[in-house]
Amino acid sequence: MLTNLFTIFDPSTFIFSLNWMSTLFLLILFPHFYWLFNSRFMYLYKYFLKILIDEYKIIMKFNFNLNNLLYFIVLFLFIMFNNFMGLFSYIFTSSSHLIYSMVFSLSMWLGLMIFGWFKNTKFMFAHLVPQGTPFMLMFFMVLIEMLSNIIRPLTLCVRLTANMIAGHLLITLLSSFIPKMIFMYFIVLLCQMLLLVLEMAVSIIQSYVFVILMILYMKETN
Template identity: 70%
Template sequence: MLNLFSIFDPSTKIFSLNWISSLIGLFIIPQMYWLMSSRILFLMINFMLILWMEFKIILKNKFNMNNLLFYISLFLFIMMNNFMGLFPYIFTSSSHLIYSLGLSLPMWLGLMMFGWIKNTNFMFVHLVPQGTPFILMFFMVLIESLSNIIRPFTLSIRLTANMIAGHLLLTLLSSFIPNFFLFYLIVLILQLMLLILEISVSLIQSYVFVILMILYLKETNYDKI
């Protein structure tokens, strides 16, 4: 059982070279000024345009181009880390809590500091939803405060747990080698199906992470940014 989790071991040193695997995806992303026009560059540009329009719809009239560029870059960074972890002998940084918490906690702290310093009254109003009875107002303040505090942890745990679950399933199936050829073929087909599922999960989880951060940004009275 310990050998199963050894694939997630980043080493016990102060800094392990395994974390450099997070930068491998940067070499795959096509650079417009380094390469000639190609199909992968065309695909990447269309993909970023789709993300741009999707995030712009969520923000509606409260739109800031600089923030959208940051969130698109964050989406590509998380997606490439999730995707690179599917290759053999490449360290999966997104399956560790320190990676996802290091992304979600600073951004959440920045949004909370901006909201409570610049829009204090607006943040206080957010603690009590509209139409709440007077008796339940005190409980709603506690519930909303707790939900705001646990947001970075839910973001990081969701990303980490989904990546760990898929990698563990692939490891378990790869360790199971039956003697009969038909069983071996079934296991191979199951692994290919799980691999396709993991590719979609790596895309979906990065999308969910960025979408939730945009929604948290929108709740801090985005029109004053």
């Protein structure tokens, strides 16, 4: 019996503390690429990637770069697959930890800030004051823009982590009621299945939002 509801996210709940290795489970999907004939899964996967590439091209516009596109697609797939892996039983949910999303958000944010301030210094200074700001409010707006820029990596990682934790906690709470509510067993089970479908949608949406915000932050430094 769990002494604390949040122990389901504890990396050392099992015998071995190698639960973070679950982030590498998505490597199991890679051998599908080397088959001579594509399966239905691969057709669906390639169709999904095509939609993703077209969407990112529209957002990037003039800042389109093949290297950036490949990076963002890989980042999206990595986060999405790890979100999905956390929905399986007895698999450690790595995307529900701040350290997981902080690695991506903080490293990307630092790289963009270094690039922007060294290569586009005038543009970065101009971005601190929105166009049309009255002179008396300029100094105040600079502080607000700097603060909003600094907390960006924190908001990115907290958004992803909080959404993953919320869904898993709801599923865990509902599963604890099943033994006590025998007469409503099928109703609780149906609610749990609906929550599971919702969590699958959230896994895709949160990874998409994470990458989209990364692209928008990148556009602000160019």
